[in-house]
Amino acid sequence: MRVLGVDPGLTRCGVGVVEGVAGRPLAMLGVGVVRTPSDAELGDRLVAVERGIEAWLDEYSPGYVAVERVFAQHNVRTVMGTAQASAIAMLCAARRGIPVALHTPSEVKAAVTGSGRAEKAQVGAMVTRLLRLDAPPRPADAADALALAICHIWRAPAQNRLQQAVAAHRTPTASRRQTTPGVSRTPGASATxxxxxxxxxxxxxxxxxxxxxxxxxxxxxxxxxxxxxxxxPAPGASAAPRTSGASRAPRTLKGRSA
Structure with missing residues (x-):
């Protein structure tokens, strides 16, 4: 696996190419920095970054491009320039059909040094040791680019297996796709x-x-x-007559005394 790591930036854009596989010794093929003058127009600086990355792609033909994921910072001007350079790197890779992977600074530090809060000096020292270099790459942007490439080589197999497992889980199995044919009723048949x-x-x-x-x-x-x-009862017969004329006992009325 050959990976081009890009540490985006307008003034200094670090680039580095590493080749190898996870679990085996890695080899550095090239490292450098694409520079642009700070007093130049923004459009000219972006064109210079694009030409520099295109030259690295032409020379080394990497199979993957690893770019540092941009996080918000207090300095808006700095983060804007970093995001613009990152977009240029992704554009150059996409134009050639090269897969692009984004890794956060914490992921890169944890992969190389074992701690997501490692300092730049620690990252440079581990890059020197892993790639068997005589001295740490200078400036720090170049060392960060190599660390990005190392991080992707080590993390890519696990990420690919995870993506394949997710894709297999979403794809319905053959048993689910098959349906048991229902028993059809004889045409014209009716119940008894x-x-x-x-x-x-x-x-x-x-x-x-x-x-x-x-x-x-x-x-x-x-x-x-x-x-x-x-x-x-016989027709015409009537019930026993009821004695009529019976009256109630007379009620004595009491007069009002004077």
């Missing part, structure tokens, strides 16, 4: 017609007026449980 008025398996038609469980028809006017038929 049901006899009107029947319910249950052995429903017997009920005789009108019948009650109880025996099903025996009940004689109109019959009452009671014995089943004996009652006698209806």
């Amino acid at each position: 017609p049901r006899t009107p008025g029947t319910s249950g398996a052995s429903a017997t038609p009920r005789t009108a007026g019948a009650t109880g469980t025996s099903g025996t028809p009940r004689t109109p006017g019959a009452t009671g449980t014995s089943g004996t038929s009652g006698t209806d």
Whole structure:
């Protein structure tokens, strides 16, 4: 794996190329700084950064480009220049179809030194040791660019496995895609017609007026449980006359005393 590390900046843009794989000794292929005059126009400075990065891409043909992720700082002017140089590096890589990876300063320090709060001197010392150099690269921007390349070589395999696992989890399995075919109903087939008025398996038609469980028809006017038929009054017969003329006992009225 060959990686071009870019430590973005308008005045000094550090660049460094490292080749190797995780778990094996690494080799530095080149390191340097792309400089632009601070008194030049912004557009001219950005063009100079682009030409410098393009020259490094032409010479070393890296398979990946690692750029430091820009964080907000108190100095707005400084962070704006850093972000603009970072965009130029990503543009040059994207134009050639080279994958770009962004790493935070804490990630780079933790990968190289084991501590995300390491000082620049510690980063330079570890870069010198890992790449078996005679002296730390100067200026510090060049050492930071090499540290970015080392960080990506060591972290890329784990990141790729994580991305593959996420992609496999999102892709539905073959068993989920297969559906059990449903049993189709014969065209034109209909359910067995049901006899009107029947319910249950052995429903017997009920005789009108019948009650109880025996099903025996009940004689109109019959009452009671014995089943004996009652006698209806003969036509024209009337009930016993009610004695009329009975009056209530007279009520004594008491006069008001004078």
